[in-house]
Amino acid sequence: MKKISIYKTILVCLLLIPFNLFLPVSQVSAAEQDIKSTIDNYVENFLEEQRIPGASIAIVHNNDIFYSNSWGVTGESAEKVTTDTPFVIGSISKSLTGLAIVKLIEEGTIQLDDPVQKYIPWFTLKDKQAASQITIKHLLTHTSGISTYSGLSISDLESKDLDAIKENVESLSNVKLTAAPGEKHQYSNANYSILGALIEEVTNQTYSDYMEEHVFSPLGMKNTAAIESMAYEKGYLSGYQSWFGLPRKSSVTYDNGGAPYGYITASATDLVQFIRLLSQHDSNNFLSKNAMDLYVSPLVQTSKNRYYGFGVRVSNPNSKEEMIWHSGSTPDARSEVFFIPETGWGGVILTNKSHILEEEGLLYLKQGIINILNGEEPVEIPKYKPTIQLITIALLCLLFAMFIYLLIKAKSKISKKRRKWRILGILLLVLAIISVPLLSYSLGSPWNSIKVFAPDIAFLTILTVTLLALNGLLSIYISFKRHQKRQLL
Numbered sequence: 471m472k473k474i475s476i477y478k479t480i481l482v483c484l485l486l487i488p489f490n491l492f493l494p495v496s497q498v499s500a501a502e503q504d505i506k507s508t509i510d511n512y513v514e515n516f517l518e519e520q521r522i523p524g525a526s527i528a529i530v531h532n533n534d535i536f537y538s539n540s541w542g543v544t545g546e547s548a549e550k551v552t553t554d555t556p557f558v559i560g561s562i563s564k565s566l567t568g569l570a571i572v573k574l575i576e577e578g579t580i581q582l583d584d585p586v587q588k589y590i591p592w593f594t595l596k597d598k599q600a601a602s603q604i605t606i607k608h609l610l611t612h613t614s615g616i617s618t619y620s621g622l623s624i625s626d627l628e629s630k631d632l633d634a635i636k637e638n639v640e641s642l643s644n645v646k647l648t649a650a651p652g653e654k655h656q657y658s659n660a661n662y663s664i665l666g667a668l669i670e671e672v673t674n675q676t677y678s679d680y681m682e683e684h685v686f687s688p689l690g691m692k693n694t695a696a697i698e699s700m701a702y703e704k705g706y707l708s709g710y711q712s713w714f715g716l717p718r719k720s721s722v723t724y725d726n727g728g729a730p731y732g733y734i735t736a737s738a739t740d741l742v743q744f745i746r747l748l749s750q751h752d753s754n755n756f757l758s759k760n761a762m763d764l765y766v767s768p769l770v771q772t773s774k775n776r777y778y779g780f781g782v783r784v785s786n787p788n789s790k791e792e793m794i795w796h797s798g799s800t801p802d803a804r805s806e807v808f809f810i811p812e813t814g815w816g817g818v819i820l821t822n823k824s825h826i827l828e829e830e831g832l833l834y835l836k837q838g839i840i841n842i843l844n845g846e847e848p849v850e851i852p853k854y855k856p857t858i859q860l861i862t863i864a865l866l867c868l869l870f871a872m873f874i875y876l877l878i879k880a881k882s883k884i885s886k887k888r889r890k891w892r893i894l895g896i897l898l899l900v901l902a903i904i905s906v907p908l909l910s911y912s913l914g915s916p917w918n919s920i921k922v923f924a925p926d927i928a929f930l931t932i933l934t935v936t937l938l939a940l941n942g943l944l945s946i947y948i949s950f951k952r953h954q955k956r957q958l959l
Contacts, residue, residue, distance in 0.1 A: 506537050508842050516835050516851055517541055517821075523710055523717050524551040524822045526738040529843070530745045532814040538738065544822045545707025546719055556693045556706040556735040557820040558724070559805045560798020563696075563734035564662050565744070568610055568781020569757075569765065570685050571665055575606075576761040579672055582607050586664060590671050593639060593664065596646045603651045606668070609661040610780040611770045613654065615647035621658030622919045625732070626801060627725055630698060634727030635677055639667040655770045655778060659731040662781070666730025677729055688756055689747060691740035696729040706735040709802035709822030713926040714856045717823045720802035722922050732800055738818050741807055745816035748794055748809040766794050797833070799824055801922040806836045815843050826923040828854050862930040869937035876944040880951065888949040895945030902938035906931065 509529075517525055524542035528535060540551045549555075574580045586593055586604050595601040600615065608614040624638040631637060642660060649656060666677045673680045678697035686694045695701040701724060708724070710717035725733050747754055751762050768777030768787040777784045785793045795808035804824045809816035819836060831851055838848035909931060910917050921928040 502536075505842060508848070509537060509839060510539065512838055512842065512848050513539070513835070514541065516831070516838075519851070520823070520828065520831055520854060521712075521716055522821050522823045524555075526551055526553050526555055526557065526820045527818065527839075528553055528738040528742050529815065529817040529839070530742055530749065530809075531816075531843075533746055533749050535742060536815075538742075540738070542822075544709055547707070549707055551822075553738045554693055554705070556695070556701065556704055556737050556740075557709070557805060557822060558706070558732070558798075558800045558803045559734055559736050559741070559807075559820070560732045560800045560803060561659075562736075562741070562796050562798040562805055562807050563729065563732050564781040565796045565807070566681065566685060566734055566781070567662050567665055567669075567730045568779075569747075570669060570681060571606065571610060572761055572765045572780055573684065573757060574669070574672065575764070576757060580606060580668070582764075586668065589668050590639070590664070593667070594643050596644050600647050600651060605651070606665070608651050609665050609668075611655065611778055612657050612661050613652050613770060614658070614661050614664075615649040615651050615653065615656070616642070616645060616658045616660045617648040617656050618658050619914055619916065620645045620648075621660035621663075621731075623916045624663060625659045625725075625728060626722060626918065626922050627727060628723045629725055629727040631726060632676065632697075634725070635663060635666045635670065635730060638663045638727045655772050657772075657778075659728075662731035663727070669730075681729075681734075686740075689743045691736060691743050694734065694736040694740045696734050698724040698726055701735040704735070709824070711802050711922075711925050712823055712825035712828055714859055715825075715828075715854055718925075721925070722801040732798065738820055741818040741820075745807065745809050745818065749811075749814060749816060751811070795836075797829075799826075799829055799923070801925075804829060804832050806832055808836060808840070810840070813844070815840065824923065825926075826920075827856075827858065856926070859926055859930060862927070862934065866930065866933055866937065869934065869941060872941050873937060873944070876941055876948065880944060880948050891945045891949035895942045895947075895949065898938050898942030898945060902935050902942060905935050905938065 513525070513527060522542070524544040526540040527538065529537040538553045540553050540555065542551050543549060544551050544555060575582055580589060583605050585602055586606060586609065587602055593601065604614045620642065624641055629637070669680055670677050676697070678695070678700060681696045693704050695704050695706065708720045711720050711722070712718070747756055748766070752759050757765065765780050766782055766784060767779050768784040770778045772778050775786050777787060783795050785791070785795065790812045792812060793808055793810050795806070798805040802822065802824050804821045806819040807817070817839060819832060821832065831854060834849055834851040838851065841848050906917055910920065913920060
């Protein structure tokens with residue numbers, strides 16, 4: 471009887487287990503669905519407000535995909551976006567280049583504190599002595615002394631040459647350092663172009679082939695590519711540049727020379743694999759724990775509570791709010807990737823429209839999604855207003871009105887103010903000549919960068935320069951014409 475009683479007790483317990491588990495699971499599922507629905511609505515409102523044609527998002531929790539979704543279209547043929555659709559990931563490419571360099575360091579192929587010239591003897595700058603002092607660590611942390619401007623000068627050149635990375639680095643030979651190596655952090659694409667060339671030199675492979683064989687494939691990044699031909703073969707289609715907030719098919723094509731710093735293409739599904747690597751910090755098959763510690767170390771402070779590691783940014787290190795992340799921008803795409811060690815949440819956001827003045831929006835979207843995941847209210851994303859463009863248009867209207875006035879004045883009776891007309895004309899011509907250099911200097915960007923990252927502003931600038939020049943020439947013409955008529959009289 472006792473055995474029968476024991477068996478009955480065990481049977482009852484076994485029957486009760488499913489009922490005990492069912493309610494909590496149901497509640498968890500409902501809560502998860504609420505979070506996912508909130509993210510859906512939040513992202514959709516953002517995409518509509520920002521007029522972004524296509525996007526792909528994936529969120530990971532404790533190594534598992536918690537959420538993934540895609541919206542809209544991309545490319546000239548308006549292909550439907552999926553979570554496997556590759557986007558250009560911008561400066562998140564630096565995170566993958568940095569990962570490759572740390573792998574080479576772990577293997578003993580290169581040494582972190584070695585001079586770059588040990589591996590690339592032909593690398594040089596205007597200051598030969600300073601160039602010889604730049605180490606691999608300086609490049610990884612953007613402390614080489616090469617300026618942001620110099621990096622932009624070799625960026626987004628749309629090169630199709632298979633030796634474009636090396637050619638970019640060779641073009642730095644006349645660049646002047648703006649700080650001594652190791653002195654300060656200056657974010658520069660040039661640093662990672664040099665690292666790309668270094669990878670090619672020490673491995674005797676192209677950057678693309680090395681990354682495919684030793685980074686993308688081992689991590690399971692099936693749609694990722696680092697060269698134009700492979701990118702299009704794996705499904706990449708160009709995105710959109712923003713004109714006055716509206717998407718317009720990109721006029722900028724893929725740049726083979728830009729892969730190490732910004733032109734790797736990858737899908738949301740691919741970057742989930744990168745986030746999983748970060749979440750498996752202590753145990754993975756790619757890097758040892760010591761190498762991973764090195765990779766994500768907050769080495770150089772860039773602002774309050776923000777540091778730069780080896781191709782990754784680290785916010786609030788050694789705290790519950792610590793975040794490992796990076797942003798990315800190209801002329802027709804904007805992206806974010808992040809991982810929060812304390813909570814195990816990580817995510818990737820890929821969008822296919824870009825403008826230098828609209829970049830801030832995706833940072834708000836990222837923080838809003840993090841807030842939702844933490845059970846907090848999402849942040850309100852500021853509405854984008856093309857204020858600078860509208861001010862420039864107002865200036866253009868004034869210059870055009872002035873042009874009409876000068877045309878009429880040129881046909882009117884003789885005036886005694888010919889000297890003032892000449893001074894005005896010279897002043898307007900000087901303004902026309904210095905407008906583009908002044909804009910470039912004030913923004914700290916070469917004209918090409920302004921042209922591709924803010925095409926509407928570049929277009930309005932050209933119109934402004936044209937009207938300034940025409941008005942200047944008309945004013946000078948008026949002054950000389952009146953002088954000739956006066957002599958005839």
